[in-house]
Amino acid sequence: MRLTGLALLLAGLLAACGNAQSSDTRDWQTILAEDGLAAAEAKLDAGPAAPDTDFARAGLQFLLAVEAVLQVRYDNSAQPVPLFPGMDTEIPPNPEGAFDPAFVETAMTRALGNLARAEATLDGLAGQDFAVEVPLGAIWFDINANGERDDWETGNGLLAEMTDTGTSEEAVTVRFDTADAYWLKAYVHALSGSAELILSVDPTPAIETVYEGRKKLNAIGQPQRLFIENEQLDALVATLLALRGAPERERTRRAHAHFLSMVDENRKFWEAVALETDNDREWLPNADQVSAFGVPVSAETAEGWQQTLSEIEDILKGRTLLPTWRFNNDRNAETGVGVNVSTFLQDPGDLDIILMIHGAGLAPYLETGPLAGGSAWREFGNQTGTDGFLFALWFN
Numbered sequence: 182m183r184l185t186g187l188a189l190l191l192a193g194l195l196a197a198c199g200n201a202q203s204s205d206t207r208d209w210q211t212i213l214a215e216d217g218l219a220a221a222e223a224k225l226d227a228g229p230a231a232p233d234t235d236f237a238r239a240g241l242q243f244l245l246a247v248e249a250v251l252q253v254r255y256d257n258s259a260q261p262v263p264l265f266p267g268m269d270t271e272i273p274p275n276p277e278g279a280f281d282p283a284f285v286e287t288a289m290t291r292a293l294g295n296l297a298r299a300e301a302t303l304d305g306l307a308g309q310d311f312a313v314e315v316p317l318g319a320i321w322f323d324i325n326a327n328g329e330r331d332d333w334e335t336g337n338g339l340l341a342e343m344t345d346t347g348t349s350e351e352a353v354t355v356r357f358d359t360a361d362a363y364w365l366k367a368y369v370h371a372l373s374g375s376a377e378l379i380l381s382v383d384p385t386p387a388i389e390t391v392y393e394g395r396k397k398l399n400a401i402g403q404p405q406r407l408f409i410e411n412e413q414l415d416a417l418v419a420t421l422l423a424l425r426g427a428p429e430r431e432r433t434r435r436a437h438a439h440f441l442s443m444v445d446e447n448r449k450f451w452e453a454v455a456l457e458t459d460n461d462r463e464w465l466p467n468a469d470q471v472s473a474f475g476v477p478v479s480a481e482t483a484e485g486w487q488q489t490l491s492e493i494e495d496i497l498k499g500r501t502l503l504p505t506w507r508f509n510n511d512r513n514a515e516t517g518v519g520v521n522v523s524t525f526l527q528d529p530g531d532l533d534i535i536l537m538i539h540g541a542g543l544a545p546y547l548e549t550g551p552l553a554g555g556s557a558w559r560e561f562g563n564q565t566g567t568d569g570f571l572f573a574l575w576f577n
Contacts, residue, residue: 209237214319217328218245232311235302236362242299243369248322249291255324257284260412265289265375272324273333282389289376296373303366311362314462315355355473356462360453364465367446367577374439381432382532387422391415424532437497437526444494447577451487465575482564486576488557499523501553507540515554520546 205212205224213221222241225234250267253259258278262285263269281287321335395415398404404411454467462473468480495501502519511517525546536542562569 210316210319214321215330217321217323217330218248219323232306232309233313235306235309236311236357236365237313239299239302239306239362239365239369240357242295242302243365243372244320244322246292246295246299246372248324249295250288251322251324252326253284253288253291255326257281259284260416262416264379265292266372267292275325280392282392283385285384285388286380289380293373293376293380296369296376299369300366300373303362303369306362309362310359312356312358315357317353317355353473354462355464357464358457358459360450360457361464363446363450363453364577367443367450370439370443370446371577374436374443377432377436377439378428381428381436381529382423383429384419384423387419387425390422391419421534424534426533427531428529430528433526433529437523441494441497443577444490444497448487448490450577451483455483479564482561482572485557485561485564486572489561489573492553492555492557496522496553497526499548501551502548504552505540505543505547507543513554514552516550517552518547518549519552521548522546524548 207215209221209224212224218241222238222245225238225241228234247267250265251270251272254267254270255272255275256278257280258275259280261269261271264285265288268285268288321330323330324334325331392415395404395411407414409417450465454465457463457467457470460466460470463470464472466472466478468478468483471477492501496503499521502517502521504517504519508518520543530545531542533542561573565572
């Protein structure tokens with residue numbers, strides 16, 4: 182399942198929160214279902230602050246980040262770009278769309294704005310108890326920004342795709358509680374870090390170069406297909422061009438900090454959820470609970486994911502090194518020559534693919550030391566079988 186599908190399941194974060202004073206007497210669920218994410222956020226903002234409404238507001242801000250990306254893509258009639266939630270989701274063509282080479286930059290900038298608001302909201306929620314019951318059927322993204330809930334904007338069937346149970350999201354209600362604030366914050370950091378990395382390579386000039394070149398080719402005739410379709414070739418060439426030169430250091434440093442915070446918040450979630458004794462329509466359960474979707478999580482699977490988090494943290498902090506193809510590291514070797522990811526993200530060099538393949542681009546970041554072997558991730562995959570990727574998206 183795409184991460185966008187996972188984001189859809191979060192949308193009920195904003196249903197059911199309270200007693201806000203407003204001339205609009207509709208409840209949150211109705212406002213969300215009928216008017217969309219922005220209207221629901223405005224309603225929450227008009228009411229009194231409370232842990233449950235703060236969590237709902239943060240979830241709404243998270244989802245608005247995804248909606249912003251979808252709206253930018255729709256406005257540009259852009260081809261899928263599988264870099265970020267909303268960038269590879271299938272959406273219908275916009276007959277009035279006008280392509281802008283800055284669409285990736287625009288989408289990521291708007292997403293970061295909403296994610297920053299979600300992070301700030303969650304900062305004020307740390308450690309507070311709450312519970313929010315969430316009917317998932319109220320969720321939709323106003324992709325065409327017409328203020329109306331069109332059938333193709335509801336995401337129907339995505340929950341069934343994730344659980345493989347045939348259950349529609351309309352039939353599911355999730356009760357989010359205190360531990361889930363850490364889970365949501367970890368996801369906010371994960372997406373913020375991804376957006377910062379994308380923006381660090383300044384994609385707009387590369388996209389513009391390819392776009393203008395393609396227009397000149399089309400003016401002459403129809404370019405023949407090479408090894409992939411022309412649209413895919415355009416995207417590939419634009420990516421390779423964007424990688425030339427050094428990324429923006431301030432952005433890679435922010436990305437690095439976000440990814441470390443992602444690990445930290447996700448670890449806090451597992452510590453908090455392990456202490457829960459209820460079993461009430463859980464989002465992500467402990468071994469004695471069952472999720473609202475009927476999917477259990479064994480103690481072994483939870484522990485396997487936490488070991489995977491430790492592997493990720495070791496790489497991000499440079500305690501283990503990524504093996505590189507230019508040195509004959511034994512596949513099972515525990516030590517050897519590898520890339521220090523922490524050093525690279527703090528002071529990145531030229532990402533030109535030729536330099537990377539040659540190894541010269543990696544040379545400033547090569548060290549000899551413990552190598553990242555990925556044993557925890559492989560064990561996690563063994564525990565979850567063919568559903569390992571779905572569990573990883575769910576767990577964060």
